[in-house]
Structures are given as C-alpha cells and as structure tokens.
Amino acid sequence: MHELTMMQQEEGSSLGRDAWLRLRKNKAAMLGATILLLLILVALLTPWIAPYSYHQQNLLLGASPPSAEHWLGTDVLGRDQLTRIMYGSRVSLMVGFIATAVALIIGVLWGAVAGFLGGRVDAVMMRIVDVLYALPFTIFIILLTVIFGSSMLLLFLAIGAVEWLTMARIVRGQVLTIKRQEFIEAAVSMGLSRWQIIRRHIIPNVLGPIIVYTTLTIPSVILLESFLSFLGLGIQPPQSSWGSLISAGVDSMEEYPWLLLFPALVLSITLFSLNFLGDGLRDALDPRTSKD
Amino acid sequence: MSADVLLSVKHLRVAFHTRNGSMLAVDDVSFELSAGQVLGIVGESGSGKSVACYSLLGLVPTPPGKIESGSAHFAGQDLLQLNEAGLRNIRGNKIGMVFQDPMTSLNPNMRVIDQLIESLRQHQPMDKKTARSKAIAALEEVGIHNAAQRANDYPHQFSGGMRQRVMIAMALIAEPEILIADEPTTALDVTVQAQILALIKKAQVSRKLAVIFITHDLGVAAQIADHILVMQQGRVVEQGPKAQVFERPQHAYTQKLLAAVLTSAKPYPAMTEKTDPVFLQIKHLYTRFYQPRGLFASLFNRNLPGYAKGINDINLTIHKGEILGLVGESGSGKSTLGRSIMQLVDVHSGEVLLQGRDLCQLSASELKGARRHFQMIFQDPYASLNPRMTVFDALAEPLLTHGFADRKTVLEQVHQLMDDVGLDRRFIRKYPHEFSGGQRQRIAIARALALKPKLIIADEPVSALDVTIRAQILALLLELTQKHQLTVLFISHDMSVVRYLCDRIVVMNQGQIVEEGDTETVFTAPQHEYTRTLLAAIPQLPSAKASVSD
Numbered sequence: 001m002h003e004l005t006m007m008q009q010e011e012g013s014s015l016g017r018d019a020w021l022r023l024r025k026n027k028a029a030m031l032g033a034t035i036l037l038l039l040i041l042v043a044l045l046t047p048w049i050a051p052y053s054y055h056q057q058n059l060l061l062g063a064s065p066p067s068a069e070h071w072l073g074t075d076v077l078g079r080d081q082l083t084r085i086m087y088g089s090r091v092s093l094m095v096g097f098i099a100t101a102v103a104l105i106i107g108v109l110w111g112a113v114a115g116f117l118g119g120r121v122d123a124v125m126m127r128i129v130d131v132l133y134a135l136p137f138t139i140f141i142i143l144l145t146v147i148f149g150s151s152m153l154l155l156f157l158a159i160g161a162v163e164w165l166t167m168a169r170i171v172r173g174q175v176l177t178i179k180r181q182e183f184i185e186a187a188v189s190m191g192l193s194r195w196q197i198i199r200r201h202i203i204p205n206v207l208g209p210i211i212v213y214t215t216l217t218i219p220s221v222i223l224l225e226s227f228l229s230f231l232g233l234g235i236q237p238p239q240s241s242w243g244s245l246i247s248a249g250v251d252s253m254e255e256y257p258w259l260l261l262f263p264a265l266v267l268s269i270t271l272f273s274l275n276f277l278g279d280g281l282r283d284a285l286d287p288r289t290s291k292d
Numbered sequence: 293m294s295a296d297v298l299l300s301v302k303h304l305r306v307a308f309h310t311r312n313g314s315m316l317a318v319d320d321v322s323f324e325l326s327a328g329q330v331l332g333i334v335g336e337s338g339s340g341k342s343v344a345c346y347s348l349l350g351l352v353p354t355p356p357g358k359i360e361s362g363s364a365h366f367a368g369q370d371l372l373q374l375n376e377a378g379l380r381n382i383r384g385n386k387i388g389m390v391f392q393d394p395m396t397s398l399n400p401n402m403r404v405i406d407q408l409i410e411s412l413r414q415h416q417p418m419d420k421k422t423a424r425s426k427a428i429a430a431l432e433e434v435g436i437h438n439a440a441q442r443a444n445d446y447p448h449q450f451s452g453g454m455r456q457r458v459m460i461a462m463a464l465i466a467e468p469e470i471l472i473a474d475e476p477t478t479a480l481d482v483t484v485q486a487q488i489l490a491l492i493k494k495a496q497v498s499r500k501l502a503v504i505f506i507t508h509d510l511g512v513a514a515q516i517a518d519h520i521l522v523m524q525q526g527r528v529v530e531q532g533p534k535a536q537v538f539e540r541p542q543h544a545y546t547q548k549l550l551a552a553v554l555t556s557a558k559p560y561p562a563m564t565e566k567t568d569p570v571f572l573q574i575k576h577l578y579t580r581f582y583q584p585r586g587l588f589a590s591l592f593n594r595n596l597p598g599y600a601k602g603i604n605d606i607n608l609t610i611h612k613g614e615i616l617g618l619v620g621e622s623g624s625g626k627s628t629l630g631r632s633i634m635q636l637v638d639v640h641s642g643e644v645l646l647q648g649r650d651l652c653q654l655s656a657s658e659l660k661g662a663r664r665h666f667q668m669i670f671q672d673p674y675a676s677l678n679p680r681m682t683v684f685d686a687l688a689e690p691l692l693t694h695g696f697a698d699r700k701t702v703l704e705q706v707h708q709l710m711d712d713v714g715l716d717r718r719f720i721r722k723y724p725h726e727f728s729g730g731q732r733q734r735i736a737i738a739r740a741l742a743l744k745p746k747l748i749i750a751d752e753p754v755s756a757l758d759v760t761i762r763a764q765i766l767a768l769l770l771e772l773t774q775k776h777q778l779t780v781l782f783i784s785h786d787m788s789v790v791r792y793l794c795d796r797i798v799v800m801n802q803g804q805i806v807e808e809g810d811t812e813t814v815f816t817a818p819q820h821e822y823t824r825t826l827l828a829a830i831p832q833l834p835s836a837k838a839s840v841s842d
Contacts, residue, residue, distance in 0.1 A: 015680050182676035186739065189634050190690045191663035200689070204680045287680060287723035 015204060015285065022284040029280020032273035039270060043089040052080040054087040055238040063256045073258045075248070084240040085263055091241035092267075095155060095225045095234075096218040102160030103221075104214055107167025112198050112206070114168070115175030126172065129165050137162060138231070145233045155234040159221055170213055174206040208282045215278030219271045242267050298469060298502050299325040299348075304362035304372075306340070306347045309355060317343045317357075319526040325470065330496060330503040332517025332534075334510060334549070336758035337729075340526040341506050345472050348372075349387060350379040366470075385415035388463030392475040394455035398447040404431075404458055405443035408465055415466045430461040434491060452622075453484035457491065464495060471496070474506045481621035482785065486829040489516050508758065510553055511831030514538060522546050538833060552763040553788070553833060571779045572610040572633070572747060577642030579603050579625075579632045602640070603628050603803045610747075615773060615780040617794030617811065619787060619826070625803040626783050630749045633781070634668050635659060646747065664694050664743035671752035673732035677724040683710070683735055684720045690742045709738040712775075713768060730761035734768070741772065748773075751783045766793060787830050791815055799823050 023029055042049070058078030066073045072081035114125035141158055148154050178184065179202065187197045226243020228234045235241055242263050249260030306318040318340040325331050335341040346352045348364050348371050364371040367386065374382070383389070391397040399407060408427035409420065418426075431439035434457040447455055456476060463471055473492065477485035493516060496503050507513050513520060514534065521531040522545065530543040541547045580602035603625040610616050620626040631637045633644050635651055644651040646666060654662060670676035677686060687706045691697040697705045707717055713734040724732055733753060740748060750769070754762040770793065773780055784790050790797060790811070797814045799807040799822065807820040818824045 182670040183678045189668050191660040288725045
C-alpha cells in the first residue's frame with residue numbers, strides 16, 4: 001500500500017520530491033523562502049495596502065525622519081518612503097526574477113547544449129558568447145533606447161541579454177566535466193536521445209553551481225536596473241524602484257541617512273533570504289549531503 | 293628479537309568524529325618492525341590499514357580524525373606525542389613515503405629534479421650542486437635511464453611506472469630507515485608492477501631498509517613481505533611470518549581472503565562448442581583518436597594528421613553463449629575496442645556485425661533502437677551511476693525508454709531485476725552513494741540486464757572492488773550469464789579473473805591482437821612473447837607457486 005502511494009507521487013522525478021523533503025528540514029532556507037514570499041505578497045498587494053500614493057508630494061514636509069505618520073520618513077519632495085519602497089519592490093522583484101529567469105533558461109540550455117555536443121558546435125556557440133561579451137553594454141543599451149524607446153519589456157530583454165552569457169559559460173564548464181563520466185556513456189548505450197540525456201542526466205548534476213549563481217544574479221540585476229533607469233531605459237520618475245531609491249539615497253546620504261538606510265536594508269534582507277534559500281536548495285538537490 | 297626493533301606500535305586507536313557520529317577506524321593495533329624487515333599490511337578498503345600508518349606520521353587530518361590512545365616508539369621517541377615540527381623532521385628524513393597514485397603525488401608544475409632537491413635540502417643542509425648530483429644519483433638508482441637529462445623533465449613527461457620510480461627516489465633520497473609504501477603498485481599495469489616490486493625489494497636489501505607495504509593484493513604481499521598483518525574493520529585479525537599466514541591461516545577472515553584469490557580455472561566446463569553460430573564478428577576495425585588541436589585548426593584545417601593511438605585492424609569472432617576474455621595493459625586499446633563495439637566512440641573504418649547486421653552503418657535512430665541488444669557494464673561503479681537518481685529511477689529509465697514497461701508494470705519489473713542481482717527490494721528508493729562498491733556494481737549489472745540484451749560488454753567490472761566482493765560479483769556474473777544465455781565480452785587487465793571466468797582469451801597489445809585461443813591453452817602454452825611476459829608478471833601466492841621467496 002505504501003509502495004503504491006509512493007508510486008503515484010512518482011510522476012515527476014523522485015529527486016524533486018526528495019529535495020523538497022530535505023529542504024523542509026533546513027530552517028534557514030525555509031526562513032529565507034518565507035521572507036521572500038512575504039515580500040512578493042506585499043509587492044502584489046501594494047496598490048491596495050500602501051498608506052499613500054507613490055507620487056503624492058508634500059513639499060512643506062520636505063525630507064523628514066521616520067515618524068508616526070511616515071514610518072520610514074519622507075524624501076526631499078515629501079513623498080512617503082514606505083510607499084515608495086513598496087511600489088519599488090514591484091519593479092525590482094519583477095525585474096530581478098523575470099530577467100534572471102530569462103538569463104537562466106537561455107544560459108543553461110545554451111551552455112548545456114554547447115558543452116554536451118562539443119567539437120565544432122561548441123566552438124561556434126561559445127564564440128558567439130564571446131562576441132556578445134565584447135559588446136560595450138552601455139552603448140548597446142543607449143542604442144536600444146534610441147531605437148525602441150523606453151519600456152519594461154525592453155528592460156528585461158537588455159538585462160537577460162547580458163546575464164545569460166556568464167551562466168552559459170559556467171554551465172558549459174560543468175557539463176564538460178560531467179559528460180566524461182561513465183554514467184553518461186551508460187545513458188548513451190541505453191539508447192537515450194541526446195535531449196533525454198541533457199535533461200535527465202546532465203542538468204540535474206549541474207544544478208548546484210546554477211543555483212548559487214542564480215542567487216547572486218538576482219540582486220545584481222536589481223541594482224543594474226537603477227543604472228538602466230538612469231540611462232533612460234526602464235522606469236521613469238515619479239515611479240520608484242529599489243535601485244533608484246538607493247542611488248537617490250546615496251546622493252543625500254550625509255543629510256538624510258534614512259533615505260539610503262531603508263531601501264538598502266530591504267535589498268539586503270532580500271539578498272540574505274535568497275542566499276539562504278539558494279544554499280538550502282543546492283544541498284537539498286544533492287542526495288549526497290544528507291545522511292540518514 | 294627486541295634488540296633491533298625499529299618501530300614499535302602499541303594499542304593504537306584512531307577515531308573519526310563527524311556530524312554523523314563517530315567511527316573507530318583503527319582499533320587497538322599493535323605491531324613491531326625490525327630493521328631490514330618487510331611488513332605487509334593486508335586488508336580491504338575501509339579496513340584502516342592506511343589510516344594506521346598515516347597516523348604515525350601525523351598525516352591523518354585532525355579533526356575529524358583523532359588519535360585516541362596508543363604509542364609508537366621510534367628512535368627513542370613516541371611519534372604520537374611529537375608536535376608538527378618534530379614530525380616534519382621525521383617525515384621524509386627518517387621515514388619515507390610512497391603513495392598510491394603517481395599521477396597526483398608529484399607536483400605537475402615542478403621539474404622532477406627540483407622536487408628531489410627540495411625534499412633533500414629540507415632535511416640535510418647542502419649546497420645546490422651537491423644536492424643536484426645526489427638527486428641524479430638517486431634517479432639512476434631507481435632505474436631512470438639518462439637520469440642527468442630526464443631530471444629536468446616535468447612529471448607528465450614520465451609514464452606511470454617511471455613516475456612511481458621518481459616517487460621512490462624521492463622517498464629514499466634522504467636515506468630514511470623506514471619506507472611506508474601505500475598501495476604503490478595498484479595504479480600500475482601488471483608488468484610494471486613486477487618491476488616496481490623488484491625495485492623496492494632491491495633498495496630494501498641494499499640499504500637494510502625496513503618497509504611497511506600496504507596492499508589489498510595478497511599476491512603482491514606474498515611476493516614482497518616477510519611478515520604479514522591482516523586487518524579487518526580497524527582490527528588486526530592475524531599477524532605472523534608470511535609462510536605461517538599463507539599456509540596455516542588461523543582467522544576465518546584470512547581464510548576467506550585467501551579463498552577469494554582466484555588461482556583455479558573456471559568452475560564449470562565451457563558451455564559452447566566451436567560449432568555454435570557466430571554471434572558477433574568484427575572485421576578490419578580501426579578506431580583512432582584525434583588530438584585536440586585548438587579552435588582554428590579544427591575549424592579551418594580538417595586535414596591535419598593529429599591522431600594518436602587507437603586500435604588497428606581488429607578481426608574477432610564471438611560465438612553465441614561464449615564468454616570471451618579480452619586482456620591487455622592500459623593503453624593496449626582493449627577499452628577502445630569495447631567502446632567501438634558499443635558505438636560509443638566513432639569508428640574510423642571496419643565492420644561490427646552483430647548477428648550479421650553492421651552496427652557501424654546504422655542511422656542514429658536505428659542505432660538507438662538496436663542498442664537494447666548490446667549493453668555495457670562499466671569499470672567504476674562510483675562513476676557509472678547518476679548520483680542524483682535512485683535505484684528505481686536508474687532501472688526504470690531503460691525500461692520506460694524502450695517501452696518494456698509502462699508506469700503500471702515498471703515497479704514489478706524493477707523488483708524482478710533487483711532480485712536477479714541480489715539487491716534487497718527495500719533499497720529501491722536509495723541513491724548510489726548510500727551503497728557500497730559491490731552493491732553499486734550490482735545496480736549497474738541490473739541496469740545492463742534491464743533490456744534483456746544478448747551481448748554484454750563488461751569493461752573491468754570487478755577491478756575497482758575488494759577481493760571478497762570481487763568473488764561475489766564474478767559468481768553473480770557467471771550465474772546470470774547461464775540464466776539469461778548471454779554472450780559476454782569480458783575486458784580485464786587481471787589474468788586470474790579472466791582465467792576464472794572466460795572460455796576463450798584474446799590478448800591485445802598496442803592496439804592489436806597478439807594472441808587468441810582457449811583459456812587453458814593460452815595459460816599453459818602461450819605463443820606470443822608479450823603473453824608470456826604478462827603471465828610471468830602475475831604475483832602468486834606461496835601455495836600456488838613454491839619458488840617465490842628469494
């Protein structure tokens with residue numbers, strides 16, 4: 001009976017199910033996941049729960065420190081800091097997750113295919129990566145803005161176009177070491193197709209570095225967004241994002257430290273949560289780390 | 293007896309403390325070593341034989357390791373009480389070490405001569421010139437030809453056997469009193485092993501050296517040691533003079549070890565007759581490997597003659613139901629031949645006819661379908677199983693891919709496979725790392741059998757296993773071969789295994805077949821010079837060959 005129920009859950013891979021069981025035991029990872037879920041929830045509900053509107057100014061108030069009305073203070077135009085951080089999280093989290101997902105999908109597939117097929121295919125694919133690497137990023141962005149104007153979609157494209165390159169290189173390097181192992185030969189001799197081998201045997205075994213790199217990519221993408229917004233791609237004032245709030249905060253750090261402190265704090269918490277979750281995921285996905 | 297005792301180890305206990313609990317790796321080990329004596333420490337992996345010796349020189353990482361108790365008296369001091377500086381003075385100077393893998397125990401970025409000079413000047417202050425001439429003399433002593441020139445080479449320019457010679461020169465250069473050799477010949481071919489053993493023996497005699505020789509191979513121990521110490525699970529189960537241990541073993545474990553050594557021929561007569569139909573025929577098979585030549589060369593200049601070793605003009609016939617042994621040393625091309633038949637490497641030219649069908653001519657999709665008829669068992673059960681797949685996943689994958697089972701029946705079939713290879717059904721959800729080497733090889737065998745193939749190519753399937761486990765796996769292979777009427781190509785470097793298992797033998801050397809014949813004929817009347825060298829190099833137990841002691 002027990003066997004039967006286990007079989008019915010089998011549909012996916014048992015690695016995924018085992019990983020989830022292991023992840024649940026990891027307190028730090030579960031804390032990180034909970035914080036991330038809360039942040040996402042707040043971001044989704046912002047229009048309904050935000051105390052003020054993000055562009056509502058109160059020039060009389062000016063930049064004032066945290067108070068009962070404005071918990072995290074106000075900026076130089078008297079806009080509520082908490083509200084702006086909440087609205088900012090919508091942009092930043094979306095950019096962080098979507099752009100990273102784009103980079104992840106393209107990068108992992110590109111790297112895995114190049115590494116696994118090897119030879120001339122690999123050489124050509126990796127030279128394409130090299131060429132794209134060599135493209136001056138700033139000029140590329142300015143060109144995009146000049147041609148297509150400013151939009152969120154373009155922002156994802158631009159970030160995804162850069163970030164997947166590193167991912168592809170990392171994955172390819174890992175695949176090169178994995179594919180020489182005998183279990184890949186065993187899979188070939190079983191008559192599995194190339195795609196089945198990449199999906200079932202190669203990618204699960206390179207997940208560790210992929211996850212670690214992903215958790216590092218998300219915060220760097222969030223900061224990159226503020227740079228792109230500065231260049232005119234992405235969000236425009238009075239809209240806010242964590243990146244733009246932090247860069248504004250840096251400018252007035254000496255007079256109004258809370259303008260830097262709170263956005264930076266939120267970003268740090270996100271970063272920590274991501275790292276905890278990432279470490280937990282990496283361990284959970286490797287059956288060798290658990291002994292029972 | 294006690295007058296010339298050089299090293300006296302008493303009640304040594306070493307434990308490893310990890311998050312997952314503590315384990316006593318060495319449990320109450322005592323032995324003595326006299327000048328000029330060779331002590332062979334024999335045991336299977338995990339028996340604590342290496343840990344016991346490494347802990348004498350403070351080479352066991354602490355933590356997790358911890359020396360719990362005991363003493364090791366050498367030259368008037370207790371090695372276990374010495375601090376790091378004291379131990380450095382002993383290591384290399386008074387006690388030299390040779391490690392198992394000559395590929396990794398030399399620094400690849402340093403000239404051989406510099407490594408020798410470094411270890412010499414560490415212990416004996418002398419100017420570079422003297423050190424250099426001493427180093428060259430040391431290399432000459434271990435049989436490196438043209439030592440003055442070769443000394444300037446880097447380790448990768450030496451072969452495995454030559455590197456092990458360099459290691460021995462390095463261990464002996466400071467003229468130590470004791471040499472600890474940890475499986476120094478395990479990574480080497482059998483003919484090279486014979487040379488290295490002779491070299492150690494020669495150095496031992498001429499320098500009156502005391503040697504601790506750690507090995508899993510009873511034959512090697514019998515050849516070099518005077519005294520034998522048998523370890524099992526951290527304990528010494530038996531020790532004594534060689535003749536006594538081998539001829540009148542007292543402990544049940546020693547008897548089991550000796551029984552597992554394959555000295556006899558196959559336990560049953562060949563099942564096949566010469567008249568059995570030809571099952572696999574190989575005609576004029578060539579496989580070559582191209583040296584990597586960098587991007588631009590491979591993109592634009594495809595005609596550079598960059599290929600190196602491979603196999604040349606192989607002609608071979610395997611009859612139905614036969615177990616054919618393919619023997620040779622590393623680099624002989626035996627694995628390449630196996631992989632060429634499996635279509636795992638690109639064949640240059642020739643035919644591989646499986647029941648009359650040329651595998652080399654099949655299209656990619658035809659080949660995928662045909663693959664179920666021929667399966668492979670790989671050498672290293674640690675590398676041949678995907679670490680992220682459970683037993684169930686690993687065995688279900690071929691069944692589902694080839695439509696042998698659907699989601700409903702697959703569990704039943706996986707259970708049957710596990711029964712076939714003697715794996716407990718309860719282990720079905722476990723991952724490879726939770727199994728021992730022998731159990732992993734059982735999983736790999738079950739996976740190869742899943743598709744009910746007719747031909748099995750087994751590439752050194754037992755060489756990574758302990759001797760008692762090896763006997764079990766060989767028995768299992770024999771049983772399964774009979775039960776499923778398999779035809780087997782058994783690739784091995786180990787002549788005794790081949791003699792035990794195979795009906796017929798093919799000997800390969802440098803990419804070519806040099807001899808072919810019935811097992812007993814090849815063993816009793818070898819025709820080719822190379823076969824004779826191979827056979828002569830096999831270490832024998834005293835009971836099997838009377839004239840080993842010298």
